[in-house]
Amino acid sequence: MSVVTPARTTAPATSAVRLDAVTKSFGHVEAVRGIDLDLAQGEVVAFLGPNGAGKTTTIDMVLGLSRPTTGTAQVLGRTPRDAVAHGLVSAVMQTGGLLKDMTVRETVEYTASLFADTMPVDEALRDAGIEAIAGRKVGKCSGGEQQRLRFAMALLPDPALLLLDEPTTGMDVEGRRTFWNAVRADAERGRTVMFATHYLEEADQYADRIVLIANGRIVADGTGSEIRALAAGRTVRASVTGFGAETEARLRAIDGVDAVDVRGEQILVHTTESDAVARFLLTETAARDLEITSKNLEEAFLSLTGEDQ
Numbered sequence: 001m002s003v004v005t006p007a008r009t010t011a012p013a014t015s016a017v018r019l020d021a022v023t024k025s026f027g028h029v030e031a032v033r034g035i036d037l038d039l040a041q042g043e044v045v046a047f048l049g050p051n052g053a054g055k056t057t058t059i060d061m062v063l064g065l066s067r068p069t070t071g072t073a074q075v076l077g078r079t080p081r082d083a084v085a086h087g088l089v090s091a092v093m094q095t096g097g098l099l100k101d102m103t104v105r106e107t108v109e110y111t112a113s114l115f116a117d118t119m120p121v122d123e124a125l126r127d128a129g130i131e132a133i134a135g136r137k138v139g140k141c142s143g144g145e146q147q148r149l150r151f152a153m154a155l156l157p158d159p160a161l162l163l164l165d166e167p168t169t170g171m172d173v174e175g176r177r178t179f180w181n182a183v184r185a186d187a188e189r190g191r192t193v194m195f196a197t198h199y200l201e202e203a204d205q206y207a208d209r210i211v212l213i214a215n216g217r218i219v220a221d222g223t224g225s226e227i228r229a230l231a232a233g234r235t236v237r238a239s240v241t242g243f244g245a246e247t248e249a250r251l252r253a254i255d256g257v258d259a260v261d262v263r264g265e266q267i268l269v270h271t272t273e274s275d276a277v278a279r280f281l282l283t284e285t286a287a288r289d290l291e292i293t294s295k296n297l298e299e300a301f302l303s304l305t306g307e308d309q
């Protein structure tokens with residue numbers, strides 16, 4: 001494998017990742033149902049979504065491990081396979097691929113020997129924050145240390161794009177923090193990073209941009225605070241008889257209301273201002289059985305995709 005065109009010399013106008021109307025089906029399962037995505041070079045982007053959302057399937061297509069059923073995937077203006085073959089893309093996966101009896105340094109040295117040209121092993125160890133444990137056997141490393149080791153291995157070809165698929169699953173809080181600080185410090189130097197996660201806090205803390213995915217579709221795309229606002233809302237439910245279009249319009253006009261669903265006598269409102277909505281329903285309509293619930297991220301995903309209806 002040869003290493004060409006480091007990130008900084010690629011034309012800035014080229015997207016790091018570009019997906020156009022990408023779908024992926026496995027038999028009857030539509031894992032990805034039409035994703036358009038454009039990542040600029042140097043962005044740190046979280047791919048956030050619940051189990052089965054289609055994160056891994058999408059990342060596999062960006063890595064060239066599988067092809068879209070329809071649509072196109074491009075990485076730095078090339079096909080994913082071509083980009084990988086040119087050493088432009090690396091990945092840190094959740095598990096696998098480490099030999100317990102080798103030391104951390106030996107593992108990185110061995111991986112480096114598989115490439116025609118790599119960054120110095122010491123530099124990769126340093127950037128991944130594992131210099132101090134370079135002499136330790138892999139089998140004696142914690143889960144977090146092993147992930148930083150995988151990160152060091154992924155850095156060797158100095159890839160323009162780094163993909164991480166739920167890299168901190170099973171790690172404790174401290175392990176997570178150390179891991180992400182290493183990734184973030186490295187990204188400051190211009191690398192594009194795309195990572196999949198279940199954790200809103202992780203996405204919020206370490207990504208510049210969050211792409212929210214559910215049921216194979218992008219349901220929101222924005223900064224951490226924009227996405228947090230979606231998850232921070234509450235759901236107000238009530239039964240109302242004689243709820244007309246004019247009342248519904250007034251309800252929708254209340255600040256903070258972002259979705260109103262009327263099904264027969266059941267009214268369901270998603271809002272960041274649940275007190276104002278409750279007050280309106282109780283004083284201006286014949287609402288009864290009013291209930292306010294916090295919306296967790298999973299519910300936010302479901303209502304955004306309409307899967308809860």
Ligand SMILES: Nc1ncnc2c1ncn2[C@@H]1O[C@H](COP(=O)(O)OP(=O)(O)OP(=O)(O)O)[C@@H](O)[C@H]1O
Nearest residue numbers: 026029030031049050051052053054055056057058
């Ligand atoms: N090889 C496959 N064959 C059949 N179905 C698959 C295959 N790979 C994925 N799927 C299905 O596609 C959907 C999306 O899976 P995917 O692994 O991409 O989700 P994910 O967001 O990465 O989930 P998780 O967070 O649980 O890893 C799921 O319903 C999954 O069962």
